[in-house]
Amino acid sequence: MNEIKGMIEGHLSDLGFSHFGFSSLSKPLSFEFYESWIKEGLHGDMQYLEDHAPIKQTPQKKWPRAQSALVFAIPYYPHPESKKDFPLKSARVSLYAQGFDYHFWFKERMQKLCSLLQTQFPEEEFIAFTDSSPVLERDLAKRAGLGWVGKNTCLIHPKKGSLFFIGEIYTSLQMETELAPLPDFCGTCTRCIEACPTGALIEPHKMDARKCISYLTIESRTVPPVELREKIGDWFFGCDICQTVCPWNQKIFKGQLATEPILALNDEQSNSLTEDLRYILTSSGKRLEKDFWGTPLARAGSFGLKRNALVVVGNKQISCLKNEVESLVNHERLGELATWALSRLS
Ligand code: B12
Ligand code: SF4
Ligand code: SF4
Numbered sequence: 479m480n481e482i483k484g485m486i487e488g489h490l491s492d493l494g495f496s497h498f499g500f501s502s503l504s505k506p507l508s509f510e511f512y513e514s515w516i517k518e519g520l521h522g523d524m525q526y527l528e529d530h531a532p533i534k535q536t537p538q539k540k541w542p543r544a545q546s547a548l549v550f551a552i553p554y555y556p557h558p559e560s561k562k563d564f565p566l567k568s569a570r571v572s573l574y575a576q577g578f579d580y581h582f583w584f585k586e587r588m589q590k591l592c593s594l595l596q597t598q599f600p601e602e603e604f605i606a607f608t609d610s611s612p613v614l615e616r617d618l619a620k621r622a623g624l625g626w627v628g629k630n631t632c633l634i635h636p637k638k639g640s641l642f643f644i645g646e647i648y649t650s651l652q653m654e655t656e657l658a659p660l661p662d663f664c665g666t667c668t669r670c671i672e673a674c675p676t677g678a679l680i681e682p683h684k685m686d687a688r689k690c691i692s693y694l695t696i697e698s699r700t701v702p703p704v705e706l707r708e709k710i711g712d713w714f715f716g717c718d719i720c721q722t723v724c725p726w727n728q729k730i731f732k733g734q735l736a737t738e739p740i741l742a743l744n745d746e747q748s749n750s751l752t753e754d755l756r757y758i759l760t761s762s763g764k765r766l767e768k769d770f771w772g773t774p775l776a777r778a779g780s781f782g783l784k785r786n787a788l789v790v791v792g793n794k795q796i797s798c799l800k801n802e803v804e805s806l807v808n809h810e811r812l813g814e815l816a817t818w819a820l821s822r823l824s
Contacts, residue, residue: 479500479653479654481598482548482595482598482651482653485594485595485598486498486548486591489590489591489594493587493588493590493591494552494558494587495550495551495552495587496551496552496553496638496642497550497551497624497635497638498548498549498550498551498622498624499548499549499619499622499623499624499655500546500547500548500549500622500653500654500655501546501547501549501618501621501622501653501655502545502546502652502653502654502655503537503538503544503545503546503547503648505535505536506534506535506614506617506618506621507617507620507621507659508614508617508627509534509535509614509617512531512534512614512617513531515684516528516531519688520684520685520686520687520688521687522687522688522693522697522698523697523698523699523700524687524693524697530612533612534612534613534614537612537613537648540612541603541605541648543603543650544603544605544648544649544650545649545650545651545652545653546648546649546651546652546653547613547618547622547646547647547648547649547653548591548646548647548649548653549615549618549619549622549624549644549645549646550588550644550645550646550647551619551624551625551635551638551642551643551644551645552580552584552587552642552643552645553638553641553642553730554573554574554577554580554641554642554643555573555641555730555731557573557574557576557577558577558583559577559578559580559583560576560577560578561577561578561772561773564576564577564773565757565769565770566714566754567750567753567754568743568747568750568751568753568754569714569715569751569754569755569758569787569790570712570713570714570715570741570790571714571715571716571775572692572713572715572716572717572718573641573718573735574641574643574716574774575715575716575773575774575775577773578772578773579772579773579774579776579777580608580609580643580774581608581609581610582772584608584643584645585606585607585608585645588606588608588645588646588647589606591604591606591647592604592605592606592647595647595649599651602649602650602651603648603649603650604647604648604649605647605648605649606645606646606647607645607646607647607648608643608644608645608646609643609644609645613646615644615646616631616632616633616644618644618646619633619644619646620633620659620660621655621659622655623655623658623659623660624644625638625640625660626659626660626661626662626663626664627662627683628640628662628664628670628683628724628726629664629667629668629670629671629679629682629683630670630671630674630679630720630721630724631679631683631684631685632720632721632724634663634724634726635660635726636660636663636726638730639721639724639726639727639729639730640721640724640726640727641721641727641730641731663726664682667725668682669723669724669725670719670720670721670723670724671720673719673720673723673737674719674720675691675709675710675711675717675719675739676689676690676691676694676706676709676710677689678690678691679720689706690717691709691710691713691716691717692716692717694706694710695710695713695714695715695716695717695778695782695786695789696715696716696774696777696778696782698782699781699782700811701785701811701812701814701815702785702789704818707789707792707793707815707818708793709739710789710790710793711739711740711793712740712741712751712790712793712794713786713790714754714786714787714790715774715775715778715783715786716774718735719737719739722735722736722737723737740793740794751790751794751796752796752798752799755787755790755791755796755799755802756799756802758783758784758786758787759784759787759788759791759799759802759803759805759806760802760805761780762780763779763780766779766780766783767779767780770783781811781812784806784812785812785815788803788806788812788815788816788818788819789815789819791803791819791823792818792819792821792822792823793822795822795823796823797823799823800820800823803816803819803820803823804816804820807820
């Protein structure tokens, strides 16, 4: 084990990992909570969360040889894989999405490590994942000592905050868990719960994903319910508020990030936001696909990006985009939302 630890430590900084830990692959500590969360329907249309439950409970159902996980964190502020020709200048995009999609580059970095480990241990198995596989990552990372689960549901490290991605390498090697799970350092703080614009944090540590702006602007394949539209404010893709208000992130971004539900913009910024939204509303699906290729925004597709733009146009009351909004009034899936946005412009 010391051999592996030493080897990983030797590569931590060149691979951009901020911290790592180990955990055995037994049933997740919070699995009962996960099951009841799904039963309550708080996952909305994310059917895969329900489908993945049996494998999350017993990873060996899918990976029979898996015994342990090496768990890694990579900070996304500042973004480690920025995209020079990112197509948007002023639309409010959550920090994790302001660059290339971590699903590709984080996995690639772990795969480099897998190759090194495979050479050292040719009989053993190493498989890298991040996000999209049936792994209960926050639970696993908590068990590996990477942080505690805050009231905003994010994994937080006392020195590194919560603005980091989680990835893991499953292995057939038997690894002792190195660190005890960190205690909950939220204390009496409730800043995230109070600041959430949509009330998605329904209890400490518990989210109604159907209300989360991140779900409504990224994962959802429909238009947001009328009662939540205004609360989305100017968020075009994702949301960071419950993390930017968190005291444990203050030393990470040093007051450089806004925490308001809707930003006050000067003339130049307003014009630039208008141009971003005009471009989204008038571009073809092919053009958007090409421009956003390799970024997390590609996941929303043309429908999702135009949907998000309509909400921001309505909330910011950008009247000079009236014609662009009108052109979507007869759209099969966006027509009702376009009519809503239009009603806010007059
Ligand atoms: C579905 C999903 C979402 C959904 C639902 C989020 C949610 N809070 O449940 C939506 C689309 C809303 C979302 C949003 C975001 N996501 Co997301 N998401 C996921 C995904 C794919 C599954 C999460 C899940 O199963 N949720 C269901 C809930 C019930 O489970 P959970 O949050 O994992 O929490 C478990 C839960 C059940 O097991 O119980 C736990 N637990 C542990 N200790 C304790 C203690 C107590 C007292 C309690 C009650 C519970 C508890 C444990 O933490 C994971 C990747 C993965 N494969 O795990 C990424 C992941 C959680 N997301 C991530 C990120 C970065 C985000 C965003 C920041 C993106 C953005 N800026 O828009 C936001 C953050 C919003 C937020 N406050 O959580 C990171 C989180 C990194 C971190 N430091 O925590 C992950 C791990 C992806 C990754 N590989 O980096 N996400
Ligand atoms: S990401 Fe935004 S909407 Fe979602 S829980 Fe956090 S503050 Fe609320
Ligand atoms: S804002 Fe406060 S309550 Fe919320 S996660 Fe951070 S420390 Fe915990």
